[in-house]
Amino acid sequence: MADTTTADLTCDVVVIGAGTAGLAAERVARSEGARTLLIDDRFAGTTCATVGCMPSKLLITAGMAAQSIRRAEVFGIDATPRIDGKRVMQRVRCERDRFVAATRQGFDDLPEGVAIKACARFTGPSTLVLDDGRIVSARTVVIATGSKPIIPEPFRKLGDVIDTNDTIFELDELPRSLAVIGAGALGLELAQAFASLGVEVVVFEHGDHVGGVHDPVVEAELKRILRRCMTLHLGVDASPSAEDGGVVINWDGGSQRFDRVLVSTGREPKLDGLGLDQTGLALNDRGVPIYDKSTMQCGDAPIFIAGDADADRSVLHEAANEGTIAGRNAACFPNVEAVERDLPFTITFTDPPVAILGEPAGEDSVIGCAPYDDQGRAKVMAQAEGMVRIYASRPDGRLTGAAMIGPGMDHIAHLLALAIMRGETATGLLALPFYHPTLEEGLKPGLREICHEVHAPLSQRDQGIPPGA
Ligand SMILES: Cc1cc2nc3c(=O)[nH]c(=O)nc-3n(C[C@H](O)[C@H](O)[C@H](O)COP(=O)(O)OP(=O)(O)OC[C@H]3O[C@@H](n4cnc5c(N)ncnc54)[C@H](O)[C@@H]3O)c2cc1C
Numbered sequence: 241m242a243d244t245t246t247a248d249l250t251c252d253v254v255v256i257g258a259g260t261a262g263l264a265a266e267r268v269a270r271s272e273g274a275r276t277l278l279i280d281d282r283f284a285g286t287t288c289a290t291v292g293c294m295p296s297k298l299l300i301t302a303g304m305a306a307q308s309i310r311r312a313e314v315f316g317i318d319a320t321p322r323i324d325g326k327r328v329m330q331r332v333r334c335e336r337d338r339f340v341a342a343t344r345q346g347f348d349d350l351p352e353g354v355a356i357k358a359c360a361r362f363t364g365p366s367t368l369v370l371d372d373g374r375i376v377s378a379r380t381v382v383i384a385t386g387s388k389p390i391i392p393e394p395f396r397k398l399g400d401v402i403d404t405n406d407t408i409f410e411l412d413e414l415p416r417s418l419a420v421i422g423a424g425a426l427g428l429e430l431a432q433a434f435a436s437l438g439v440e441v442v443v444f445e446h447g448d449h450v451g452g453v454h455d456p457v458v459e460a461e462l463k464r465i466l467r468r469c470m471t472l473h474l475g476v477d478a479s480p481s482a483e484d485g486g487v488v489i490n491w492d493g494g495s496q497r498f499d500r501v502l503v504s505t506g507r508e509p510k511l512d513g514l515g516l517d518q519t520g521l522a523l524n525d526r527g528v529p530i531y532d533k534s535t536m537q538c539g540d541a542p543i544f545i546a547g548d549a550d551a552d553r554s555v556l557h558e559a560a561n562e563g564t565i566a567g568r569n570a571a572c573f574p575n576v577e578a579v580e581r582d583l584p585f586t587i588t589f590t591d592p593p594v595a596i597l598g599e600p601a602g603e604d605s606v607i608g609c610a611p612y613d614d615q616g617r618a619k620v621m622a623q624a625e626g627m628v629r630i631y632a633s634r635p636d637g638r639l640t641g642a643a644m645i646g647p648g649m650d651h652i653a654h655l656l657a658l659a660i661m662r663g664e665t666a667t668g669l670l671a672l673p674f675y676h677p678t679l680e681e682g683l684k685p686g687l688r689e690i691c692h693e694v695h696a697p698l699s700q701r702d703q704g705i706p707p708g709a
């Protein structure tokens with residue numbers, strides 16, 4: 241039990257970090273009857289709203305608007321996009337600021353005295369010192385400190401021609417040329433958005449894979465589509481040097497000058513300076529406390545962790561989910577409850593989007609393929625390309641996962657996620673109504689293939705469907 245006699249602030253649950261995970265943890269702990277404190281060094285708004293999901297999606301949507309003008313020709317509509325970079329970036333920031341204001345409103349709505357603006361550091365398993373010198377003593381602590389960009393050493397010395405997601409949305413103008421280092425979700429989304437807005441984009445990735453896509457067919461399709469609007473250098477070491485107000489990137493095979501460089505080489509948990517050495521927690525080789533993914537508890541300590549800080553499933557709905565689990569268990573400690581976690585689920589908002597559901601296909605998996613290059617509605621939209629690979633298990637064709645790229649996959653993925661989480665089989669899903677003509681009915685060939693493969697019955701209603709539907 242923490243020593244409360246010398247503390248300036250005492251509570252049941254103290255949450256460090258007022259991002260998506262921390263806000264969820266505090267709210268749930270309070271709803272469980274705990275006296276809470278929520279400590280944040282800035283209270284500037286969540287990463288999602290300020291420099292993450294929302295500004296990136298705003299920029300992507302601007303890129304898609306330009307692309308749809310270019311595509312209009314196929315419908316007999318002649319138009320050329322004239323892109324005003326200043327206005328593009330202004331709108332990104334203006335709309336972004338509305339999202340940030342909404343998250344800040346959430347801070348204002350906290351009960352009096354809960355929000356403490358300070359940087360926190362552990363002095364023991366359940367005691368913290370704030371940078372203003374105050375001591376906090378709690379029954380339990382939730383670490384929800386988020387993550388920060390990893391900037392490889394040679395890029396750190398380049399001065400202000402270097403961007404990360406923390407700075408790129410502040411650009412006044414679109415650069416003429418942009419080197420993107422790292423082909424994960426972050427790099428690909430922004431690379432394609434800038435390329436669609438007329439920026440010359442080259443992506444440098446030191447591995448051979450892009451977008452964290454494990455399915456070889458979907459990954460090959462993603463690479464093909466990306467290469468239409470940008471250059472991809474895979475398996476290269478990009479070595480930068482500052483030159484003429486820009487950057488020259490050298491790699492084995494070439495050298496090119498760029499106006500700016502976006503470093504998107506991954507993110508690491510923000511745990512340095514948190515005094516984890518004072519907690520007695522066991523850490524893994526990345527310096528992250530070892531914790532139970534079903535309870536979010538670190539060892540058997542009165543400490544819980546949630547969101548990007550735990551370096552697992554670093555996406556928004558998981559930050560909120562983990563915050564909820566951590567907040568509930570921190571409030572009810574030592575009565576900690578294990579919660580079954582959701583299906584792994586990611587969407588990369590390229591154009592067309594990529595979605596990955598569940599675990600990768602194993603040797604025993606049955607794979608049903610649903611190509612979108614001949615799909616009715618996709619052809620109507622002049623966006624017929626892509627592939628859905630649906631994974632299922634024997635003997636009954638129960639759905640286990642999917643990898644998909646194609647028009648509307650950010651929506652269709654939710655349908656499949658629901659089906660998988662509800663334990664649906666290919667036969668069962670085919671027995672449900674699919675409206676015609678929709679992108680959703682493009683899943684049917686893949687579902688039928690699974691049925692054939694495992695000798696499962698096809699639904700009687702799934703007969704005589706026109707090709708491509
Ligand atoms: C460019 C980009 C695009 C993204 N797009 C998507 C997307 O489309 N969909 C999706 O699902 N996910 C997306 N993500 C991921 C998503 O944004 C994160 O997973 C999520 O925001 C993490 O939330 P969090 O609560 O863990 O961290 P944060 O929101 O970063 O909150 C952490 C808080 O802790 C505070 N803090 C840190 N250390 C201390 C300390 N010692 N004392 C006090 N306070 C401290 C920080 O100031 C911060 O306010 C994207 C991320 C990026 C970077």
Ligand SMILES: NC(=O)c1ccc[n+]([C@@H]2O[C@H](COP(=O)([O-])OP(=O)(O)OC[C@H]3O[C@@H](n4cnc5c(N)ncnc54)[C@H](O)[C@@H]3O)[C@@H](O)[C@H]2O)c1
Binds near residue numbers: 424506507
């Ligand atoms: N749509 C989404 O959900 C979305 C969008 C953007 C970001 N995010 C989240 O943001 C986080 C960060 O994304 P990210 O794409 O930066 O991370 P990431 O780890 O997914 O990808 C980083 C990529 O950079 C490469 N890399 C690392 N060092 C390199 C180097 N020196 N040179 C060349 N390549 C190098 C890696 O091989 C990897 O492919 C992720 O956790 C992701 O979940 C999510």
